[in-house]
Amino acid sequence: MRFLKKISWVILFLVVFLFMSFSVVFSQERVVSPLVEELEKMERILYGVPQSGGVLTRIEQIERDLIGDTLSGTLAERVDTLKRFILTGTPEEPSLEFKIKAVRLTLNAKPSESGILTAELDELERLVFGVTSDQPIGVRVDHLYRTCVDINKIKAFTVTVPAGTLVKISIDTELHSERNNKGDAVPFTVVEDVKVEDILVIPAGTKGVGTITKLKRRGSFGKPGLLEIDFGEVPAIDGTMVQLTMGEKAIQENKSVAYAVGASIAGLAIFGPIGAVAGIFVQGEPAKVEAGTELFVEVAKEVKVSGPLAAGEYVPGGAQEFVPTAEEAPWGEQTPSYTDTEQAPSSLDTQEVPQVEVEIRPLEEWGEEVSK
Template sequence: MFLKKRLSILLTIIFILSIVLPQFALAQTTQTPQTTVSDIAVIEDLAQIEMRIYGEVKDDSLLNRVELLEKELVGRTLPGILKDRVKQLKDFIVTGTPEEPSLSFKVNSAQWTLQDKITDDPLKVKIEELELTIFGELSEEVLAMRAERIFSVCFPEGKPNIQEITIPAGTLIPVVLLESIGSKKSDDGDIFEYQIAEDFVYAGSIIVPKNTIARGEVLKAKKASILLKKGKLEVDFKSIEALDGTNIRLVMGEASEEENSRLGIAIGASIAGLIILSNPIGLVAGALIPGKNVTLKEGTKIYLEVANDTKVLSLVPVS
């Protein structure tokens, strides 16, 4: 009797396991896979490409976004897995080589040749504006063909001399404000425009043409107070776009701080960008005088510097 009871319990356990174990194994094989570093890189690269072409990140599935880019650029979808297709798009639009410069380099070089500046508009907008300037009408061809046609008009003798160079961190770049900002005038989060004051040339090559426009952000604006507290303005100049489309991060560092001190601007380095402090006026004849607000007026020239060693494709001027 005891043996029969144990046998019954054993059979019950086996029956339960025969049901549970397959379900557990199925759950293990069908659970959602974790996102890998490679997956994140693909998503980030795709967003960078869309920002470069459209000025915004599209709200759709990854596959649909890739196919839209491919059709707009070359008129058809490309073969291969998604990761490889995104890499091809990035190489074509962003990276490029001296032998075959990127779409960004071609469009920016053409814009500089015609307009003596590079704007921060999306490539699609730049192509349309250049077509209207050169041909007086918009083309219905794919973006790659339209950019190539514009490039060939601006450089009729063929591809210009292009070389890859690395700009060392700390290299100074003069910029000019295109609008006024200040501790009293500005608010946290305000966006302002500035431009390169002169051609940024390194090792004999043009990296960023004069008048190239970029945008910075006011991180913190604090008004001066009646209690002699100084006005404070914390600013991030973010980055400037090179000819090849590379974003060159600009910051306030030791070299640029020293150069700016010669211009009479009291600027202190900070992690995000720079902090500008006004000088307190102090007490006069026993009266409490308000602290002084700081203002950087439109047209003010200051020096920034390259944050990190940055590799770019540059244009070698014809001698």
């Protein structure tokens, strides 16, 4: 009986322990709604990390920091408006994220180590204007953007594309060791944008043409066929030719591809069948690559390329200005004007400053001087 009681106590202890363990695990699971996910993305840009507290409180904090006031509408509508302003932009006006990255590239500046955007803006304003501003974040970013960035040249940021940068391509036509010949062209297409520091250097859809440099037909004794391909070069967005190779990084990425892919010399990839069986009466398998097969190659050597900043959904299209109408401004008469000269930094007194008409976008009308 005592033995059975001990066993019962042990079983009860284990049950309680397991229950508590599962309770802790389930309590730690975090279910995040799409609205909160978007909110966290914006908070990482503004504050470095997602904020705590209720959703409404966090939304209001972002609105006040950006424009100095809160918006009207449902939570989803307000988050969507903030998303356009901070993350995606519109065809008429780039996003805040786009603008701050363009300023960094122009000034060769790095984000603040704290991850807090206001701290970074303080550093940039001291560098450019000599003093910091106490205006809302949207106005400060917009002023720096329009002061530092030549919108007509925004498609010409130059970056270094490192050797080893991966390029995903798709083979446009079927290749077969029994039907192709040495010297045949191997057309391919870049299937994903290649970006460096948020600069678009090789856009998806770019065409390239490789060459079959070596070919072996299948043979007896299980001897497999072989295709050796040189992928050559592809043009970058500014026309610079970028040499491609099948290096170690590309080979690692291609492990999931159902072909034996290996490197021989720079620029070459070897394709052969997997699992060929050797035997006197066994005919080898042909090497073949089906049309549409996707695989990775990589940049063979470092090269400088000029391209546009490719952040969010905005594609810069020149110095177009957008001035929202009264009906388009989502917060109506609550829009702050920021025309009080006492709020403007003293070093800006002789410079043009924005007169705010915000549609949760920084201000568009520049023209009046605060004071002379």
